Amino acid sequence: MDERDIRLSDGSLLTVKVNFLTLYMINKTNVERLSQQLDKEQKKEERDEEKILDLQMEIAKYLIYIILRSNGKKIDEEEAMLLIPADSDEIEKLLNDFKEKMEKLKKKEAMKM
Secondary structure (H helix, E strand, C coil), X not given: CCCCEEECCCCCEEECXXXXXXXXXXXXXXXXXXXXXXXXXXXXXXXXXXXXXHHHHHHHHHHHHHHHHHCCXXXXXXXXXXXXXXXXXXHHHHHHHHHXXXXXXXXXXXXXX
């Protein structure tokens, strides 16, 4: 899979990769449900920007946690929250990159079946 780096708040680069541990942890942390909530909020005519930002931050926290854990790094959810980029564009990029990776992986799995 192709890789892309996201700059975290501590200055380090996070490479967005997806593996089977990533998928397992996504199921355990309800990221999929939060992502669906975010999509619904973004499609509303009367958008609540604060709620959208809160959902993005929550998803970003879990994604950083999941990506680092699935790549063998020891981290907890609070430490992941500290690493969320302050720039909302970086958060958006992280979410979009991760969605793309997940869609590709789901398509591959569907083709195998």
